[in-house]
Structures are given as structure tokens and as C-alpha cells.
Amino acid sequence: xxxxxxxxxxxxxxxxxxxxxxxxxxxxxxxxxxxxxxxxxxxxxxxxxxxxxxxxxxxxxxxxxxxxxxxxxxxxxxxxxxxxxxxxxxxxxxxxxxxxxxxxxxxxxxxxxxxxxxxxxxxxxxxxxxxxxxxxxxxxxxxxxxxxxxxxxxxxxxxxxxxxxxxxxx
Amino acid sequence: xxxxxxxxxxxxxxxxxxxxxxxxxxxxxxxxxxxxxxxxxxxxxxxxxxxxxxxxxxxxxxxxxxxxxxxxxxxxxxxxxxxxxxxxxxxxxxxxxxxxxxxxxxxxxxxxxxxxxxxxxxxxxxxxxxxxxxxxxxxxxxxxxxxxxxxxxxxxxxxxxxxxxxxxxx
DNA sequence: TGATACAGTTCTAAAAACGAACTGTCAATT
DNA sequence: AATTGACAGTTCGTTTTTAGAACTGTATCA
Numbered sequence: 492x493x494x495x496x497x498x499x500x501x502x503x504x505x506x507x508x509x510x511x512x513x514x515x516x517x518x519x520x521x522x523x524x525x526x527x528x529x530x531x532x533x534x535x536x537x538x539x540x541x542x543x544x545x546x547x548x549x550x551x552x553x554x555x556x557x558x559x560x561x562x563x564x565x566x567x568x569x570x571x572x573x574x575x576x577x578x579x580x581x582x583x584x585x586x587x588x589x590x591x592x593x594x595x596x597x598x599x600x601x602x603x604x605x606x607x608x609x610x611x612x613x614x615x616x617x618x619x620x621x622x623x624x625x626x627x628x629x630x631x632x633x634x635x636x637x638x639x640x641x642x643x644x645x646x647x648x649x650x651x652x653x654x655x656x657x658x659x660x661x
Numbered sequence: 662x663x664x665x666x667x668x669x670x671x672x673x674x675x676x677x678x679x680x681x682x683x684x685x686x687x688x689x690x691x692x693x694x695x696x697x698x699x700x701x702x703x704x705x706x707x708x709x710x711x712x713x714x715x716x717x718x719x720x721x722x723x724x725x726x727x728x729x730x731x732x733x734x735x736x737x738x739x740x741x742x743x744x745x746x747x748x749x750x751x752x753x754x755x756x757x758x759x760x761x762x763x764x765x766x767x768x769x770x771x772x773x774x775x776x777x778x779x780x781x782x783x784x785x786x787x788x789x790x791x792x793x794x795x796x797x798x799x800x801x802x803x804x805x806x807x808x809x810x811x812x813x814x815x816x817x818x819x820x821x822x823x824x825x826x827x828x829x830x831x
Numbered sequence: 832t833g834a835t836a837c838a839g840t841t842c843t844a845a846a847a848a849c850g851a852a853c854t855g856t857c858a859a860t861t
Numbered sequence: 862a863a864t865t866g867a868c869a870g871t872t873c874g875t876t877t878t879t880a881g882a883a884c885t886g887t888a889t890c891a
Binding site: 515539540541542543565566567 | 878879880881882886887888889
Binding site: 529530531534541542544545566567568569 | 836837838839840841
């Protein structure tokens with residue numbers, strides 16, 4: 492499996508990772524959600540090399556996650572703003588931040604709080620089941636192949652022909 | 662900003678990305694949630710090089726995301742299972758898969774469906790506010806510095822002392 | 832005139848990933 | 862007894878990516 496092919500894998504996770512699954516892309520996206528729009532803005536707040544930044548922005552535009560919009564004419568200048576497809580990445584970002592808040596903070600506590608405008612309170616994101624509204628956890632979920640499946644959802648998973656599981660289950 | 666330093670950034674997103682923010686790590690984690698536990702299992706279903714796999718697994722263990730547990734003695738063999746910290750990554754995984762299901766599927770539809778054992782139905786994950794229970798979207802959220810903040814949540818913003826770096830000096 | 836802001840591009844060195852082969856233990860075959 | 866195969870890595874030479882720094886080019890400001 493090469494990275495260029497990731498987008499075509501029959502796995503929504505692999506495809507998504509093909510788009511946003513590298514460190515800088517994720518950091519760039521974080522900046523987008525913090526309202527950064529311009530090349531210099533990304534560059535100076537992230538410290539990313541200009542070369543990579545240009546490349547990543549291009550890719551994100553190609554993928555329809557960002558839109559490149561002119562904001563002045565004289566020297567042509569553009570800003571990068573999230574499309575709806577990009578905005579839809581929000582749950583991913585929030586989930587990442589929340590895991591960091593839970594498992595990676597130092598003694599000082601979380602660096603950033605999130606306030607929900609609607610209810611006015613600082614909140615944590617909670618993931619629930621769309622059908623019954625209960626919070627989700629890995630163990631309560633069973634996966635099964637959907638219409639776009641190929642063999643396993645996975646990549647290859649070669650069949651073990653006989654599986655004589657060594658010296659047994661004790 | 663070098664990658665080794667990412668974990669110390671005053672930003673939960675950067676820290677999390679330092680742990681799980683590369684393509685193979687994410688794919689390995691996906692396998693974990695699909696119940697893969699052993700080296701060969703990861704290797705053959707992902708097609709990752711053995712070298713990288715070994716490295717990533719070690720890192721995940723160091724970070725407390727996986728635990729390495731012996732399952733036989735003769736030749737020492739271990740399996741890798743998710744710790745609670747690892748299981749807590751579930752919302753991230755689900756968010757990623759869901760975005761892929763929404764924006765990256767081909768005509769055949771989604772490769773994998775998720776059934777909630779509790780209610781028995783195939784579901785989508787929905788992210789809500791822990792305080793009021795309403796679904797979240799980027800625009801309804803306001804961020805502000807928390808106790809662990811440093812200036813911006815952001816990274817560094819290198820000091821430009823006077824910077825006559827460019828085209829002159831000639 | 833000269834400096835600065837902005838958005839890139841180009842180039843070389845360093846780091847990471849790939850690919851394939853190799854090591855070593857043990858179980859089951861031949 | 863020797864061979865094969867499963868399993869879990871490690872080693873090493875090659876290719877690909879990234880880092881880091883400088884350069885290009887337009888236009889405004891002082």
C-alpha cells in the first residue's frame with residue numbers, strides 16, 4: 492500500500508487518512524478552525540517550512556477541504572477558508588483535542604477551553620449514537636460489512652489456511 | 662518545531678498529534694479497534710513494513726496507548742491490546758470514519774457499518790455538547806484560554822528581531 | 832531609496848519510510 | 862534428524878519526504 496493509493500482503499504478511515512492523516516495537515520486544519528486564513532499566518536504560528544505549507548494547502552484545496560479565495564488584486568493574494576467539507580472535520584478536531592485534554596495535559600491544566608454559544612457553558616464533546624442518543628464506547632459497537640465492502644473492511648487480511656495455533660490456548 | 666517536541670506544546674491538539682498523528686499509527690489503531698492484536702496480523706492486513714510496525718508499536722506502548730502482554734512462553738510472544746487510554750481514542754476513530762463515510766465514499770456506498778449493541782441499530786456518531794446535549798458545529802463554539810494556556814494556544818511564533826533577511830545584503 | 836509585508840519557489844542536507852533479506856525460537860512434518 | 866513454517870522482530874541499502882535557509886516578485890510605506 493502506497494500513500495497515493497490510500498484514497499482508493501475500501502475503508503473510510505484509510506481514505507480520510509489519505510486526506511488529513513499527517514501531522515502538518517492536522518495542525519494546519521487546527522489553525523483554520525482558529526480562524527487563520529493566510530499563508531503567513533499559518534507559517535508563523537506553526538513554524539512549518541514554507542515549502543511544505545504551500546504543498547499542503549494545495550492538497551487541501553484539491554481535496555475540497557479548503558477554498559482559495561482572492562482577497563486583494565494588486566499582488567494577487569488569496570486566503571484559505573474551510574469549505575463545508577472542511578467544516579465537517581470539526582468533530583475530528585474536537586475529538587483529538589478532547590483526548591489530549593484528558594490524557595496529555597500537564598499540571599497546569601488544559602490550554603484551551605471551548606464554550607458553546609448556545610448554552611453559554613464550557614463543554615466537552617461527547618459522542619453519541621444517532622439512533623438512541625446514548626454515549627458511545629468501543630465495546631458497545633459491532634462492525635459489519637456495508638455495501639461498499641470488499642471481503643473485510645480491511646486491506647488484505649490473508650486467509651490462514653489451517654491455523655494450527657501453536658501450543659494452544661493453555 | 663521538531664516532531665519530538667510536539668508532545669510538550671501547550672496545545673492538546675499538538676500533543677495528541679504527537680502521539681497518533683501519523684498515517685501508520687492511525688491505521689494501526691484502526692486495526693486494534695477491529696480486534697487485531699499480533700504483529701503478523703497488523704503487518705499482513707496493513708502491508709506496513711515490519712520495521713516501521715515494530716517502531717510504531719513500541720511508541721504506542723511507551724505512550725500508554727497499547728499494552729504489550731505475553732500470550733505464550735516458549736518463544737516469548739506478546740500481543741498488543743488497547744489500554745483505557747487507547748480505548749478512549751474511539752471517538753477520534755469514529756469521527757474519522759464518519760467523515761470518510763460522508764465525503765469520501767464511492768458509488769458503492771460505505772464499506773463498513775456500525776451497529777450499536779444497546780439499541781441494535783446501525784448508527785452514525787454524533788457529537789454533542791456535554792452541557793446542553795445539542796449537536797455541535799464549529800461555528801457555535803468559542804474558544805478561550807484555559808489554565809494551561811500560554812499566550813495563544815499556538816506554537817511558537819519565532820521572534821523576528823529586525824529581519825533584514827531578504828534580497829539585500831548584496 | 833530602502834525597508835517591509837506577503838506568498839510563494841528553489842535548492843541542498845538530513846530524516847524517515849520502503850523493501851527485501853536475515854535472525855532466532857519453537858511446533859509440526861517428513 | 863532434518864525440514865518447513867509460523868511468528869516476531871532486526872538489519873541494511875535505497876528511495877522519498879521534510880527541514881532549513883535563501884531567493885523571486887509585486888506592491889506599499891516612510
